[in-house]
Amino acid sequence: MAKKELFALPNVQTPNRPVVFDPDYCTGCNICVEVCPIDVYIPNPEEGKPPIILHPEECWYCGTCAVDCPCPGAIKFNWPLQARGYWKNRETGKIGQI
Amino acid sequence: MTTWHDYLKEEGRPPSWPYPVRFEQEREVDTDILVIGGGIAGCWAAISAARLGMRVALVEKSDTVRSGSGGPGCDHWCNAPANPLSRVDPDGWARHMASRPYSNGIGIQIQCREDFDTLLEMEQMGGKIRDTEDEYVGVEGRDDKTKFMISPRYGTIHSYFPDPRMGEPNFNPPETRNNVVIRVWGSTFKPALKKECKRLGVQIFDRVMGTGLLTENGIQGARVIGATGFDTRTGEFLIFKSKATILSTAGAGSIWFMSMELGGYSNMHSRAISGDGTVMAFRAGAELTKMEAGGVVRIATGYKHKWYTGGGDASYENVPLVDANGKRLPYPIQGWVDAGAMVPAPGVEEKIREGILKGEYALPFYADFPSMPKVEQDATWKLMLGEEATTKVIIKTFNEAGFNTRKDMLQSYKFIEGQSLPQWREAGYGGGLLVDWNLKTSLDGLYAAGTQMFAPEDHSYAAATGRYAGRKAVAYARGIGESKLARDQIETIKNRVYAPVRRSGGIEWKELHAGIARVMQYYASEFRSESLFKMGMDALEKIETESVPMLYALDPHKLMRTLEDLSILEYAKIIIQASRARKASSLPLGFQRLDYPDVDPPEWNKFMTIKLENDKVKIGDLPPEFWGDMKQQYETHNRDYEGVYRGK
The missing domain is CATH 3.90.700 (Flavocytochrome C3; Chain A, domain 1)
Structure with a gap:
């Protein structure tokens, strides 16, 4: 394994990734940047690319970025581990989780 | 890449600030009606004022399209007793609603009389309020003629608690239900409101945070003639000159919460709800009431499941x-x-x-x-x-x-996620600006709507009172001439606003926030007493004199958060000072004093008020139901009310 330089970085904020962008579907239109009430995102310096998540820990999970996104499949909401709801199939008893 | 860390790894450097930086640069805006806060109440205020032909400027800290607690959606249009399916008289229902202790009879009367008209105007603008596609035929409460969907909420009386008759035979049959609450498709509302603002020529200032009110000759308690703001992306300083100003920002949602990270999971209060409007008005000399109120937050604490x-x-x-x-x-x-x-x-x-x-x-x-x-x-x-x-x-x-x-x-998760702690309290839905029957505050030229007022209610309340405040502000503004802004007042605000960006190190906003929350948890939460209040005030003043001068913010966004926490610091001080004035405990106010354990003694059944006069706190009081006969007062003040908008 090639030796990579190890940088000294601070811990990431928690949660760090309230959404996951799919660059295959995201056109970089930045509508999510505009609708987000608290500026979680900034536009990507490279035009046409998904925005950068700059203030993830300020997200209040209002979901408007995902709901108002005009490109289906571009944004997937990524609930933090402690906020992933469960359900149970009434007949089989099988447990599901988001 | 999506996260900042990914970007750093790939590019070898952090991204540059993506917006032009204009700290301290000034821009002046002259308008007739200035609305600060572009949530539900603010948008309705702006629309109603613009429809009367006035020049309107709307200032919003986020983007008007989805901002505010009602921005993402709303499923209930509550208390619309004037709807055609209702079985209650709007005035009677308003009295019923306002009989809850320390509620706001003025706002409730306006809501009950006008929020159905408001809803019909919402439909005119493109909001969906009925089951037009027949998606829910057969659902209980659906009226097949109007296609309105009546909600099960408030089947007979208004209460979140069960009706004492619950379980009796034929309890709550369809023919006796009051039908005052309508299910709506509220996610369609906010974009439609923004669109209508634009159509009417409202000047929208998105990503601008209100930072201070401007008064005649810069005097506290004088007529409000404008406000200042700053652009939360560029840092630019905005100076608004207005004939009338409507405040429609929210209460302060996170005063007792230490962790802003976990607070982010709350779906009731975003981080942005920081009492900016209340604090601005207080500094300008406006009278507030019910500021001592607050209860334990049982939902949406951020520590619980969403x-x-x-x-x-x-x-x-x-x-x-x-x-x-x-x-x-x-x-x-x-x-x-x-x-x-x-x-x-x-x-x-x-x-x-x-x-x-x-x-x-x-x-x-x-x-x-x-x-x-x-x-x-x-x-x-x-x-x-x-x-x-x-x-x-x-x-x-x-x-x-x-x-x-x-x-x-x-x-x-109700029984497995843990209970709220007594220290997790809220101040967002109790105290606020005192208003009269024109929704005018105690200051000339300053109006309030929605959550900005004391004892606010829900989405339709914000909409109806915003719409009402818009037309009342216009009536006032018509008689107002030119006014001159006081430069020294602008300079004072500017120095306060930009102090954190003139420093490059020190304390950041999150630590300030946690420090304030800790003081409030210790000295102004479940247990209250004069000696605890004194320690709380001393602790907040220590933060103010020792830590605030060390605050720094590297970019306009962090400056916004810093200023929000400075609002929260002032809000916390107001809460403690208002709490000192109520020398009795109260159940409906969620207020327990160890040194005055009597609960709701009759002589303390009154609203306590607080304001600044020459920068000194002045306490007053008002009798319960100080608003008088609700029906009569409403009618006296609204002889010219024209009902649903018929313009183009």
């Missing part, structure tokens, strides 16, 4: 709650069967707890969607849950993950 991924504390809205074996729990569900009750009768929760320990109820509990008729499942899942504010994305996530209301039961 509401509609299953908190029984908010109920499942018409979905039966069962245990792990399918046994029905005696917990109200805000449905027809319990006439909209959301909170169990005293003792019920304890009984369920005992049942868990004895093995009578098996954990975890579930919302039994499959037991409901299909059309009711759909109306609950897609409409009531799907449209309720931040829940649309929750429904989307569950659907994508395979959850199906036909087969699956949604887990409830």
Whole structure:
């Protein structure tokens, strides 16, 4: 394994990734940047690319970025581990989780 | 790449600030009506003023398209007793609503008289308020003629608690229901409101935070003639000159919460709710009331599971709650069967707890969607849950993950997620600006609407009072001439606003926030007394003199957060000072004084008021129902009211 330089970085904020962008579907239109009430995102310096998540820990999970996104499949909401709801199939008893 | 760390790894450097930086640069805006806060109340205020032909500027800290608590959506248009299906008299219903202790009879009367007209105007603008596609034919409460969907909430009386008659034979039959609450598709509302603002020529200043009110000759208590703001992306300083100003920002949502990271999971209060408007008005000399009020936050604390991924504390809205074996729990569900009750009768929760320990109820509990008729499942899942504010994305996530209301039961966390601590309190929905029958504050030229007023209510209340404040501000502004802004007042605000960006190191906003929250948890939460208040004030003043001068902010966004926490610091001080003035305990105010343990003694049944005069705190009081005869006062003040908008 090639030796990579190890940088000294601070811990990431928690949660760090309230959404996951799919660059295959995201056109970089930045509508999510505009609708987000608290500026979680900034536009990507490279035009046409998904925005950068700059203030993830300020997200209040209002979901408007995902709901108002005009490109289906571009944004997937990524609930933090402690906020992933469960359900149970009434007949089989099988447990599901988001 | 999506995260900042990914970017850093790939590019070898952090991204540059993406917006032009204009710290301290000034821009002046001259308008007739200035609205600060572009949520539901603010948008309605702007629209109603612009429809009367006035020049309107709307200032919003986020983007008007989705900002505010009602921005993502709203599933209930509450208290619309003037709707054609209602069985109650609007004035009688208003009196009923306002009979709750320390409520706002003025706002409630306006809501009950005008929020159905407001709803019809919402429809004119493109908001969806009826089942026009016949998606929910057969759902209980749907009126096939008007296609309105009446909500199960408030089946007979207004209460979140169960009706004492619950369980009696023929309880809450369809022919006696009051029909005052309408289910709506509120996620369509905010974009439609912004569109209408634009169509009417309202000048919208998105991403601008209000930072101070400007008064005649810069004097505290004088007429309000404008305001200042700053652009939260560029740092530019804006100076607004106006004939009348309407404040429609929110209360302060996170005063007692230390962690802003976990606070982010709250779906009731975003980080941005920081009392900016209340503090601006207080500094300008406006009178506030009910500032000592506050209770434990039971939902949406950020420490609990996000509401509609299953908190029984908010109920499942018409979905039966069962245990792990399918046994029905005696917990109200805000449905027809319990006439909209959301909170169990005293003792019920304890009984369920005992049942868990004895093995009578098996954990975890579930919302039994499959037991409901299909059309009711759909109306609950897609409409009531799907449209309720931040829940649309929750429904989307569950659907994508395979959850199906036909087969699956949604887990409830009510009894397994832990209880709220007495220190987790809220101040967002109690205190606020004192208003008169014109929704004018105690300052000339300054009006208030929605959550900005004391004892505010819900979405339709914000809409109706915003619409009302807009037209009252216009009536006032018509008689106002030119005014001259006081430069020294602008300079004072500017120095306060930009102080943190003139430093490059010190304390950041998050630590300031945590420090304030800690003081409030220790000295102004469950237990209150004069000696604790004194320690709390000393501690907040210590923060103010020692830590605030060390605040720094590297970019306009961080400056916004810093200024929000400075608002919260001032708000916290107001809470403590208002609390000192009430020398009695009170149940409805969530106010327990160790040194005055008498609960709600009659002589303290009054509103306490607080304001600044020559920078000194002045306490006053007002009798309960100081607003007088609600029907008569409303009619006296609204002889010219024209009903639903008929313009183009």
